[in-house]
Amino acid sequence: MIEFGHGSHVGLRRDHNEDTYLADADLGLWLVADGMGGHEHGEVASALARDAILSEVAAGRSLTEAIRKADEVIIRHSRGRSGGLPMGTTVAAARVRDDQFEAAWVGDSRVYLWNGTLKQISQDHSYVRELIEQGAISPEQARTHPHRNVVTQALGVTDPEHLRVETVRGELKPGMQLLLCSDGLTEEVDDLTIERILARTDLSPQECVDHLLVAALDAGGSDNITVILIRRR
DSSP: OEEEEEEEEOOSSOSSOOEEEEEETTTTEEEEEEEESSTTHHHHHHHHHHHHHHHHHHTTOOHHHHHHHHHHHHHHHHHHSGGGOOOEEOEEEEEEETTEEEEEEESSOEEEEESSSEEEOSOOOBHHHHHHHTTSSOHHHHTTOTTTTOBSOOBTTSOGGGOOOEEEEEEOOTTOEEEEEOHHHHTTSOHHHHHHHHTOTTSOHHHHHHHHHHHHHHTTOOSOEEEEEEEEO
């Protein structure tokens, strides 16, 4: 049996929420999309991605196919707007069927797996991640780097020929949890704090999500915050 919680908050420094999410237990599909492109553009891009992925998965397409279709939809929509202003979005999505899961992502929205300890199973498509891999900075320095919000891959803005939709599959055993979130959570709350909240067996998935949102707000709430937690009982 699957339990889940979800929530989104505009944060304390933004006047609108460019994040979008989907939680569809019947389809076994959950996703978080963090839009970019300025007022009205970011939320449009993330909503287009959500709707396209939902439609494609419901029609039997794979997560990868659905995400690539979402990219096409956003690009086509951008070109049709006055001035052709670009818009983009990250996406982190998960499908859960029986005791198996598949996660896919583009950008720096994240997917974590909790199985007694917390492990990030997605890999950020970001400038600071590239610097970490090059040994130029440490993960600790990345948290405060001035370019930590620069993504190297995003739907709607990356050349489709170079778009990397990465996936990971695994088993979701009883007691295990999947966490999907925008960087509004991980910018403010470190992994250890997230792990401590997810480890609380006295909390439902929704209560865990609520605690994570409050923790991000208490830490500054500098960005939109979106969190989904999926737990297999």
